[in-house]
Amino acid sequence: MFRRLKSVFSNFVERVASIAFSKEKLLGELEELKLELLSNDVALEVAEDISSKLNKAIEDNVVKSREKLVEYLKETILGYFREAGSIEFDKAVRSERPFKIVFLGVNGVGKTTTIAKIAYYLKEKGLKPLMVAADTFRAGAQEQLKIHGDRIGVPVFTGRYGVSPASVAFDSIAYAKSRGFDVVLIDTAGRMHTDVDLVEELRKVVKVVKPHMKILVVDALTGNDAIEQARFFNEKVGVDAVVIAKVDAYEQGGVPVSIVYAIKKPILFIGVGQDYKDLKLFDPIEYLERILPA
Amino acid sequence: MVLDGLRRIVRNFIESREYETSVNEFVKELQKELIRSDVNVRLVMDLTKKIKERAAEERPPPGLTRRDWFLSIVYEQLVNLFGGPERPQVKPPKKPWVVLLVGLQGSGKTTTAGKLAYFYKLEGYKVGLVAADTFRPGAYEQLKTLGEAVGVPVYGEPGSKDAVSIAVKGVEFFREKGFDVIIIDTAGRHHREEDLLAEMEDIAGRVRPDEVVLVLDASIGQQAFEVASKFHNKTPVGSIIVTKLDGTAKGGGALSAVAATGARIKFVGTGEKIDELEVFDPKRFVARIMGLGDLEGLLERV
Ligand SMILES: Nc1nc2c(ncn2[C@@H]2O[C@H](COP(=O)(O)OP(=O)(O)OP(=O)(O)O)[C@@H](O)[C@H]2O)c(=O)[nH]1
Numbered sequence: 001m002f003r004r005l006k007s008v009f010s011n012f013v014e015r016v017a018s019i020a021f022s023k024e025k026l027l028g029e030l031e032e033l034k035l036e037l038l039s040n041d042v043a044l045e046v047a048e049d050i051s052s053k054l055n056k057a058i059e060d061n062v063v064k065s066r067e068k069l070v071e072y073l074k075e076t077i078l079g080y081f082r083e084a085g086s087i088e089f090d091k092a093v094r095s096e097r098p099f100k101i102v103f104l105g106v107n108g109v110g111k112t113t114t115i116a117k118i119a120y121y122l123k124e125k126g127l128k129p130l131m132v133a134a135d136t137f138r139a140g141a142q143e144q145l146k147i148h149g150d151r152i153g154v155p156v157f158t159g160r161y162g163v164s165p166a167s168v169a170f171d172s173i174a175y176a177k178s179r180g181f182d183v184v185l186i187d188t189a190g191r192m193h194t195d196v197d198l199v200e201e202l203r204k205v206v207k208v209v210k211p212h213m214k215i216l217v218v219d220a221l222t223g224n225d226a227i228e229q230a231r232f233f234n235e236k237v238g239v240d241a242v243v244i245a246k247v248d249a250y251e252q253g254g255v256p257v258s259i260v261y262a263i264k265k266p267i268l269f270i271g272v273g274q275d276y277k278d279l280k281l282f283d284p285i286e287y288l289e290r291i292l293p294a
Numbered sequence: 295m296v297l298d299g300l301r302r303i304v305r306n307f308i309e310s311r312e313y314e315t316s317v318n319e320f321v322k323e324l325q326k327e328l329i330r331s332d333v334n335v336r337l338v339m340d341l342t343k344k345i346k347e348r349a350a351e352e353r354p355p356p357g358l359t360r361r362d363w364f365l366s367i368v369y370e371q372l373v374n375l376f377g378g379p380e381r382p383q384v385k386p387p388k389k390p391w392v393v394l395l396v397g398l399q400g401s402g403k404t405t406t407a408g409k410l411a412y413f414y415k416l417e418g419y420k421v422g423l424v425a426a427d428t429f430r431p432g433a434y435e436q437l438k439t440l441g442e443a444v445g446v447p448v449y450g451e452p453g454s455k456d457a458v459s460i461a462v463k464g465v466e467f468f469r470e471k472g473f474d475v476i477i478i479d480t481a482g483r484h485h486r487e488e489d490l491l492a493e494m495e496d497i498a499g500r501v502r503p504d505e506v507v508l509v510l511d512a513s514i515g516q517q518a519f520e521v522a523s524k525f526h527n528k529t530p531v532g533s534i535i536v537t538k539l540d541g542t543a544k545g546g547g548a549l550s551a552v553a554a555t556g557a558r559i560k561f562v563g564t565g566e567k568i569d570e571l572e573v574f575d576p577k578r579f580v581a582r583i584m585g586l587g588d589l590e591g592l593l594e595r596v
């Protein structure tokens with residue numbers, strides 16, 4: 001109803017704003033924005049990329065007001081997400097049978113919990129998932145997944161501690177095929193990307209499983225290291241999609257931006273709590289509203 | 295760890311021509327390094343402002359070049375950022391010494407409990423572990439396995455949901471038997487989970503630990519400050535352990551936690567294995583990252 005009036009008004013505001021905002025003032029604003037991004041854990045490299053793009057826009061007179069600056073910022077970040085593309089998870093998991101997914105990530109980010117959540121999600125959608133405890137290293141890892149399985153009523157394929165994860169994963173695929181499972185979710189031990197042997201072990205798992213999807217799990221509270229983690233796993237093992245866990249602890253964290261910037265892979269889900277239903281499809285727009293200044 | 299690019303910046307500074315511009319350049323680069331290491335942005339700005347102010351206001355003592363003197367200021371301020379020059383005290387001042395490990399989900403508490411048990415056992419103490427995480431599936435089995443690996447008994451009640459009661463009974467159990475160091479593992483929780491924070495407060499209130507240790511993952515970013523403050527408000531943090539420094543993360547978040555709590559970093563974890571734990575000494579560390587072999591000599595002259 002008042003749309004016309006509103007646009008007249010906002011145009012006026014903008015005109016006034018563009019008179020009041022000199023280039024210098026805008027560049028000052030840009031510095032502020034950059035600090036704000038850094039304070040929200042957008043990695044330094046990414047914040048610098050964004051800020052140099054905005055800088056150019058100001059110099060080229062494309063951006064003339066604070067509103068425009070924020071808008072342009074939003075566009076720039078959305079651009080990263082667009083470049084990363086998207087995957088329709090529900091459709092993807094039905095494209096093959098069994099659909100095999102391997103989960104990767106550094107220690108303690110939330111891989112095992114995320115698998116249980118995804119298994120629960122798939123079960124709710126009427127699919128038959130199998131969880132595979134191919135973490136034969138960390139104390140309690142087998143028990144952890146088994147307990148999750150009992151609680152959500154999803155079978156768990158276990159292995160003995162100390163045996164090679166690749167052999168557990170390999171056996172689980174044969175098992176899943178013979179029992180008619182729809183989706184196989186393979187848990188792996190957390191590992192530092194700096195550990196050559198462990199990364200080699202992971203590559204072996206991938207080699208024998210030939211997964212349809214490799215999902216990297218990243219902790220929402222991660223700072224600048226998010227980029228290192230993502231790049232490394234993407235280069236050495238390959239990453240198709242990402243889940244950000246523990247978003248309930250940090251809703252406005254910049255990790256999603258850093259990740260899509262670094263590896264141009266879509267974010268499928270976010271973990272928002274320790275319960276099985278605490279898994280949400282990721283929506284870049286909703287997310288941007290959380291991290292950007294109004 | 296933090297600031298592993300500092301050496302280069304220091305070298306550039308030493309080799310540059312003009313003092314004033316090189317100070318500015320140094321400060322700018324230092325800011326970047328600190329932010330890249332995940333030190334809280336506000337803290338970084340405060341620190342570099344302070345360095346600049348001191349450099350502008352104070353005069354170098356006789357016999358010292360302006361450049362050396364400036365570096366000594368940087369050194370001092372960085373050591374302060376790490377909590378000050380004293381070496382951390384790791385020897386238990388009394389017996390039994392009850393340690394409560396707290397921290398975010400997955401930060402490394404349970405693993406660190408095992409490592410600490412091993413560390414103190416090697417030092418000749420009688421150590422007991424208490425499995426008071428009733429939340430995470432498999433938490434008891436995890437600690438039990440670690441305890442067995444290092445030959446330290448674990449008190450736990452698998453199946454129980456009452457973390458407070460386990461903690462109380464576990465401490466009592468080991469106290470009666472004359473143990474020297476009692477380490478309590480707790481569930482992970484974050485600064486917005488009020489119920490879990492209340493549980494932690496409850497445990498601390500009932501057990502009255504001699505030391506609350508905040509276990510922090512080296513990769514944590516800007517939230518570290520807020521996380522640490524929240525934990526500290528609920529149960530005053532006595533010391534900090536930074537885990538997973540064997541990765542590429544720089545651990546700057548831990549420095550923000552130092553600032554937020556006034557607690558010191560006592561140990562750092564450098565791997566998943568039980569012996570991958572090191573005592574942390576801020577002075578030695580800062581001297582090393584600045585790459586100044588003769589820093590001690592320099593400081594004596596200041
Ligand atoms: N608050 C919250 N906690 C989570 C979330 N996802 C996982 N966690 C918790 O994070 C901790 C670590 O989770 P795990 O699933 O064991 O992590 P992991 O990556 O499998 O760990 P490793 O196998 O040891 O490398 C557990 O206490 C989980 O309950 C989440 O979305 N929100």
Ligand SMILES: Nc1nc2c(ncn2[C@@H]2O[C@H](COP(=O)(O)OP(=O)(O)OP(=O)(O)O)[C@@H](O)[C@H]2O)c(=O)[nH]1
Nearest residue numbers: 107108399400401402403404405482538563564565
């Ligand atoms: N590489 C490396 N991994 C570590 C280190 N400390 C702990 N971890 C790993 O980090 C992961 C999480 O450790 P836990 O000890 O289970 O963490 P937690 O804080 O007890 O987790 P919750 O009980 O779920 O909150 C495990 O995979 C550990 O093996 C370390 O110093 N280096």
Ligand SMILES: [Mg+2]
Nearest residue numbers: 111112135190
């Ligand atoms: Mg796991």
Ligand SMILES: [Mg+2]
Nearest residue numbers: 403404427433
């Ligand atoms: Mg634990």
